[in-house]
Amino acid sequence: MKSLILPAVTAATLGLSFQPALADEAGEAAMAARHGEMSLMAHALGILGGMAKGQVEYEKIKAEAAAETLYVVSSIDQHLLWPEGSEAGALDGSRAKAEIWTNMDDFTAKWNSLHTATEAMKTAAGESQQAIGAAMGAVGGACSACHKAYRTPAS
Template identity: 30%
Template structure:
């Protein structure tokens, strides 16, 4: 019985595509880095947005933590991960529109806008729920400025 199971497993090995064992390409790694950045941004924006809407009770320490995380995240220079060959025309697992590479300076400008919007947000959310909404709007506006032009809907 053990020999039959072993033989079955060994017979199935050629059916596994070679790509299943391949290392990720530089393009895949850059997409993964971008998506990881945006996931971290989203995970920190979520609680702030919930507090701003009153869906989550305001807690100053939590608000400061998430806002400060966003401020720190935006110090990372994301545009280095917009490498050629990583748009929706090239890969399935990305929302990055090809026009990013036609207007990379515009993308960098929008990212600089996000960086600017994030300056001081850790302090700005202190003092009550009424202070969280303007921060969320400021950050959300900076995010939207890029998403409207460069992200697949």
């Protein structure tokens, strides 16, 4: 009997001590995936923005590929990427405000409005440098609307 208790207690103790670590790992993996989404979009926006600013010459193929990236990334279902406990303060490197989890509907609506803006960008990207410039405002507005409500300031 005694020989059974010890391993059981040990297992329970280990289990307890592993539990938070596992949650952290899952949270960190989700956060890394979120940051990956943002990096992909920043890269694509850099290509479109460079053209919009006139720093880079307009190239239809590149512009369309960049706009497609924005469109596809913003179509990713977000619900796997925001596990509870992955907010700023709980997780190093996270700037996600806790309000995300209390306003998930609004948060999702803001993500979807980004997708709408990228649809317009897809059209613009096939047209001209000027059209891209005009479409950047709505994309930027969608980014800012969510960052304003749900991202903590950079420290």
